[in-house]
């Protein structure tokens with residue numbers, strides 16, 4: 001199991017046990033993390049699962065695909081360095097201990 005903490009726009013921290021193989025979006029929904037809506041259920045077609053992955057973790061994850069990159073232009077909150085669609089991030093050991101920010105306005 002992997003421990004992931006979501007930081008909500010108001011600073012609230014939500015620590016979650018993240019089973020490997022799920023997407024980060026699925027972990028967020030299972031734990032009722034507000035701000036992660038996932039209208040398209042993980043098809044990378046809605047951009048309502050926008051999160052920010054900070055620091056060195058961002059560089060260690062699988063790279064953003066061309067399609068994900070295009071969809072990140074449609075997030076409700078402004079795109080930032082480290083912006084990702086949480087449905088496109090699979091949980092594995094690289095995420096253990098990670099903090100993932102949920103931007104405002106998602």
Ligand code: FES
Nearest residue numbers: 042044046047087
């Ligand atoms: S759930 Fe729709 S883009 Fe991630």
